[in-house]
Amino acid sequence: MKQVVIPVILVLLCVGIARADLWNEAQKLVIDGSSLSPPPPPEPVEPPPAPAREPSASGEDDHYIQRDDFFISEQPLGTHEWIYVHLSKMVTPPSSRTKGEGEFFKVTDGNRYWTRSFWKSHIANAGELRLGAVVIIFEGASRDGVYHAPDAKDNARSGNWFMAKVTDLSDLYKGYVTVSGGYKASPKNIRVLVR
Structure with missing residues (x-):
């Protein structure tokens, strides 16, 4: 019986240690993200060029050219x-x-x-x-x-x-x-x- 109990105890000890180590890693991921690689930087977004201003109520565009x-x-x-x-x-x-x-x-x-x-x-x-x-x-x-x-x-x-x-x-x-x-x-x- 001793021969069966000792290996079982060893297996339980190894599983327990492995689970504790796994638990610590899981906590790091959830709590502080230290094991995660940082997310990629966001793609730079260039605003679209502003369209040229159409003639205003006075009839002038950005070049001071009038409708007529x-x-x-x-x-x-x-x-x-x-x-x-x-x-x-x-x-x-x-x-x-x-x-x-x-x-x-x-x-x-x-x-x-x-x-x-x-x-x-x-x-x-x-x-x-x-x-x-x-x-x-x-x-x-x-x-x-x-x-x-x-x-x-x-x-x-x-x-x-x-x-x-x-x-x-x-x-x-x-x-x-x-x-x-x-x-x-x-x-x-x-x-x-x-x-």
Whole structure:
């Protein structure tokens, strides 16, 4: 009988010690989590870019361009690398009677011009920035070789604007796109044509 009791006692002792050790580990997990590996850090969440502000009640967007503003030029962009465009108001809409030309009042000098090269535009959103897109850019706020959006109404409405085509988007992460002519523009300074 001694031969059976001693091994049984040894087995019970081992099981008891193992259970006590297991109990201590379980308490560590539940009470202080010291045996747990730390949870992975949360994925960084970048807030989506704020969409460009639509025209306000006063009719101006973030570039101080009003709902009834047009950009005009003597000729279309065509094969030019870029052309200057001028902020204007339509006086006479184009018609068959005017051979498709509209009459415009240029905001900067107050003179009237007839042209068939005129465009409405809005501030570009990220999805509209693509290679070959025809864009309008404010020229009056250049920093570090990059054209930035106008920072004041008087600058926007009396400064120079130009039209070009997007030629390179690979530097968007640096805060600019390249347009024909090799010019760099902040995405916040880009307007696209309204069709």
